[in-house]
Amino acid sequence: MRLNCPHCGERSLEEFTYRGDATVRRPALDAPAESWVDYVYLRENPAGRHEEYWYHGAGCRAWLVVERDTTTHMVHGVRPAGAASENARSES
């Protein structure tokens, strides 16, 4: 499997680490305990397209959000996680 890192270009799996469901959002401090349980333990686990966090640890150290099909392993999109790069110029 290869992921097209928005910074480094297309790279092979061994450069990346996976962290699962990227659709979860960390609750506010005062959110009810159930929201925290959901956040920490529950996962979207679709057979099909999935948004997930990947870390390009052996490359540019960027956290990425990858849209990938879990049944075919086809990658449909990769973008930097968060808005951390708001002052990075358009990299194109």
Place this chain on the structure above:
Amino acid sequence: MPDPLLPQPAVQPPSITVNGLTLALAPTRETVSIGPFAKCLPDLDAALASTFGVTLPADFSTASGQDGLQLTKAAHHQWFAHAPAGAGLMARLAPLCAGLAALTNQTDSRVTLCLRGTGADAVAAKLVPVDLAPHHFGPGHTALTLAGHIPVILSRPDGTSGLDFTVFRSFARSLHHDIHVAMKGGIPHSERV
């Protein structure tokens, strides 16, 4: 007062030759990492441009400026500034980048192993999973990747036939060993060089 401390190279001997290829430890150069703070990139570029005539490259290529300064991307939002030993790079950058970027000295954190000679690409291909073809990875290009199990910054310097592996100092001996083994294994007969 004791004598000054003397630096110790990370690998020895400084150079080996196998099958017409050489692997050598590059002379130490000064390295400072530059991590721009939020919204500071334009000002930082302007400051660098005014002093060194160069800005932080957006892609993984090396930008060369005045006084031997070279800028390469070292992470998704960090750059390395390199200069020859004795340049006083941190002292020059610190006032320039104050309030604009985090600077850390990285001079001793990395060492660079230079692989030179015909077939360097074929040997490097045994280690790094990136496409080294000239139109993908030409002179001045860099890539953050793995050489075997070891993270490296791979770069193709201008004007030489070869590749540079910049590696964390603690990994240098293992990487040196791995490249040495790859050199001894020879050039695959199918490789064009």
Place this chain on the structure above:
Amino acid sequence: MSSERYSLFSLLRESLRGHAGWKPAWRKASPQAAYDIVIVGGGGHGLATAYYLARRYGIRRVAVLEKGWIGNGNIGRNTTIVRSNYLLPGNAPFYECSMKLWEGLEQDINYNAMVSQRGVLNLFHNDAQRNAYIRRGNAMRLHGIDAELLDASAVRAKLPFLNFDDARFPIQGGLLQRRGGTVRHDAVAWGYARAADQLGVDIIENCEVTGITIVNGRVTGVQTSRGPIAAGKVGLACAGNSSRVAAMAGLRLPIESHVLQAFVTEGLKPFIDCVTTFGAGHFYISQSDKGGLVFGGDIDGYNSYAQRGNMPVVEDVVEGGMALMPRIGRVRLLRQWGGIMDMSMDGSPIIDRTPVEQLYLNAGWCYGGFKATPASGLCFAHLLARDEPHEVATAYRLDRFGRGAVIDEKGMGAQPNLH
């Protein structure tokens, strides 16, 4: 006369008459309109559940629904290892219950699944690992489970071909469970299927569940590719597909589906006697009765339903193998495959009721489901029959994550890719 009971006598008798008397191991049942209990998933756990429901709890109006052919999932795609060398109090009694069921399995179900107690040896390579294994071995002993600590010379005497000469991470010793071993995986599925079938359970293949019927918060049946089936209770035993099937009932689970690869080499004359795990890399190995080296390593590390893995893990696992056993370099890999693991968020399973009444869940087996098959079946049957957890499975509750009573053997936290 047909040969319904397997024995040396029946085998010899059939040999003399061209084997004409053997019957199908299980009937090709068609779905009836209603059952007391419907089990979704015709893998090892589902079939074992049905068997114990019928045998131990006397419930025989049971159907096992399988979307393909039985044994098509992880029961037929694992490395066949059984053991009960667990540390934590929530796990140890359960896996020991399973171990004991393995030990009597063949006589129980009249099927030779070749339970082979050749031992499971976990190697350690540094002091911290050794101490963790001592803690684990002692916990096992306190639970009445066999465990022995071997030093490096005892390991060498047992497995002289391991790398003791130029190992990057020298072998210091190992924790041995002699009662651990291997079981012929497919035979477990077939044996349970045959035994359950003989007790009247309907095993229905090529019957995919497409929906779960819920009326007023209570399950009344399932919809399938072969029509609706009413059920008093529905038990899910869908392994890697647990999230998909549970979603039909509106449930989200603390589970991700990951691919785990396994490997087998060409057949060789036997030389690896016990199951061996490498403590300094992702590699475990045994040699099958047919002579193939069966080995595996870590999960690929990303969500997948594709039953295939990728190259980095292949290389990682084999590197571990060569580091541990440098004599296998000239042995050839014959086949690799992938199974889909229901990785739970603490690495331990769930056998529990769900928020939907009369809907029960058996899931979260991570990559340890095979060894659990008999106890999983027994405990799930108990839960389905009695509506209360079996005494060895009281920790496997769905609400443990909310309470914080996680059973995290590896101390990795809520990250399935790290287990």
Place this chain on the structure above:
Amino acid sequence: MYNIMRDHAPLPVTGPTQPMRLIQGNGIDVGRTIRFTFDDKSYTAHPGDTLASALLANGVRLVGRSFKYHRPRGILSAGPEEPNALVELRTGAWREPNTRATVAELFDGLTASSQNRWPTLAFDAMGINGVLSPVFTAGFYYKTFMWPAAFWEKIYEPIIRRAAGLGRAAEEADPDFYEKSNGFCDVLIVGSGPAGLAAAMAAATSGARVILCEQDSLPGGRLRAENILIDHRPGWTWAEATVSRLRAMPNVRIMTRSCVFARYDGGTYGVFERVSDHLAVPQPDQPRQRLWRIVARQCVVATGAIERPIVFPNNDRPGIMLAGAVRMYVNRFGVAPGRQAIVYTNNDDGLRTAADLYAAGVRIMAIVDSRQSSTHAQAVAQRTGARLFPGARIADTSGYRGVTAALIRGGNGKDCRIACDLIAVSGGWNPDIALTTHHGRRPSYSDEIAAFIPTPDEEDLHVAGVAAGTMTTSGALTEGARAGHQAAACCGFGEASSPPLAAPIVDQDESYGIVPQWHAMDAESGRRAGRAFIDFQNDVTAKDTKLAAQEGFRSVEHLKRYTTLGMATDQGKTANVNGLAFLAEVNGQSIPQTGTTLTRPPTQPVTLGTLAGPHRGLHFKPHRLPPTHQWASEQGAVFTANGLWQRAHWYPRAGETTWQDTVNREVNTVRNAVGFCDVTTLGKIDIQGPDAATFLERVYVNAWQKLPVGRARYGLMLREDGFAFDDGTTARLGENNYVMTTTTANAGPVMQHLEFCHQCLWPDMDVQVISVTDEWAQIAVAGPRSRDVLRQIVDPQYDLSNEGFGYMAAANITVCGGQSARLFRLSFSGELAYELAVPAHYGDALARLLMRVGAPYGIAPYGTEALGVMRIEKGHPAGPELNGQTTAHDLGMGRMLSTKKDFIGRTMAARAALTGPARPTLVGLRPLVAGTTLAAGAHLLPKGSPATAAFDQGWISSSAWSPTIGSWIALGFLSNGPARHGEIIAVHNPLADTITEAEIVSPVFVDPEGKRLHA
């Protein structure tokens, strides 16, 4: 000049030792003779031979024994699909089991032996199994060996295991070297037959980067086996010329002896190259084999097809071969596999064998064509003088160590026995579609060619030629060119619409005309008929298949698993489709209704050495070396692995007889004088930015905003699930500049965690993090004289007094006359202690300097073992306590958790199950008798309680002999621990068969008031 085209030449021989050798073959060099041995007997051969062709040339037909019944077996095929001719190559550490003789390239001096036989190949005692075969049916072992239960491991299984396997793995470490490489291309072409070469030429001409992989040593594929003219010359010379042209193109790489064994995701292909297996003496350091990871944007699969046998009674005798293989031996290797041949076919292709054998001087005894009438067969029979049996089948064969006759059952039902020493069988060709199914795509069944053909729907995969079911050479050439052109166009080379290169001209298209006859069994053959093998290697017979179906194993996967059909080393290449056809017949279904099994990687067995590559032995994982490593080696340090790091474990000195002596001395040196230890391996992360303090507040449980510049603080991190993650000290070096330390083990995970927090959780925080672990050589200098030692090094303007640089102070300083450095007053040992950091290149010099200037104060280096003893003496948690299962409460740090701010893990750490008093909590333990060992890993039970888990209340996490206390001491976790100081507890270590007693004490054994570290 080859002469195989000449009509009906007599059978010439090249010498008395190769009675079956023809004058020439297109792939061998008869000008040179080489020697090899098989089962200790010496033979001659020629360069270009495989072991199989050489054995056939020497008239050796019996080469192996089957797995279960130990039936005599010969060579069936001429390729990697070989199920029978498995041998052990070489000897000793180089022994290579289960090697297919059909792909083993011969070199001078090769030694090979047969396997799975005892005492000899010709007489194998285990042949008795054949007699018992009525019992040994499919799955018989599932039905018996159950009573008595204890007998399985003791008796039955050992017998089964002894019979298991074929070859023997070497008994020594593999002495050869393997390497890996990475390749990239636009178009990968698999196979160099007509379709592959045409594809390569088309793609390369478009300008695409092309890699062409051929598993064989020579290009050409089937063109080497066939008498086919392309552009009016022999096909194989066209192949060689095409390869020469391709080689001359700068954008083409041709890889021979390279098998594409797997198709992974994202256009990644595994390729297995045999680099020096064919060489008698490889060059020094030359790898034996090489693993390629090839990334291709497009792939053209031109893998050809694999011929299948027809299933008939006793179809496994040596001398019964695939018809296409026979042509390969005749035309490529110049070997006649027999002198009197019968050709048995259900298609026209098989008839070519009769023609080629006849041309080579072999007598064609009969042509058995299962089709009712074939004008083609009549023509060939007429030309070769063979007796033609139309609509016939072979009902049985005879001959023990080699076939001697066939019983032919004519279309009219009449039997006829004909003597022969070779039966060439063609049941048709199965396209080699393995690579096209690796992604789970099922093939479809073609009635036209009676075989499965690929159904690629992925846009990066093209299939051409016979692999796609196109059965003519001209079709393969056209289709290959089109596929290559399309693949290149998909990569942006050339126009998709423009026509591909004109295909070369083939003089005459081959006819195929298959009418499937899967087997030659009839209902009345009954029990007396000989066994008809479907899977040769695993001895799966037609009867086994029938029985499995009778027992309900009617799904293809069930059949395969129950009978072991297709599970042997040949992966069922010649067996699977026949098995499926047989099952379909038994089930009364069509083949497509019955289904197919998917193939899984690898397409051919791949050595584990290749997959592992160079990373083995000491180089299994890289070493990370701290800056003082060289110096420590010179000191005679004993090293230990700490993750990837190599750290000095202790520094033995003359006169010390055990490591314990050394460690005691090192501890005493620190406690009484001064010692130093390289702690570079601890993770060091530089954190800067306007939000740096806020960021620390979020990732640590405790407060950071008010830490003054020039001070350090201990911090604890949790995971988001509330359990402890890592700890360390973090120093504030500037207003917005911190340096964090992590444990050695967690340096990487913490960095990743911080990046996650920053990039994914709080992207608006303005903070920059970067590792400086390798930048600084950091050395702990500890002991009552540490300040005196540092005063010799630190430049004089820096005040090191307790007032000027107190406990937890941190500063950028200079040493040795201006060398920049960092100084921290931290103590893991509990003594007055510092950590001094200098740029890493100077770490070696610093260690040497410390030895020199510290000598008057009695300085000595200490290793991680002494470090560990001292931290246990001080009750500092480390890896065994921070094991991912413990909470802040467990570690006695519950009160550190701030209630005034958000931090990672805060909410989940508050769950009752993580804070209850019954949770085992950190305590110290001292044995009642000082010399009694406290073993880490022992469990804690109330005194007098039974040794069962019900009474288990905790465990010992770390223990050591404390030279300071003069006793064993330990840290452990115990329910309600802090409330139980003073209690005597039983320490159970069942593994060591000991129960001892210990007192529960505070975990801080040495200087609980902290006077020393504040000195």
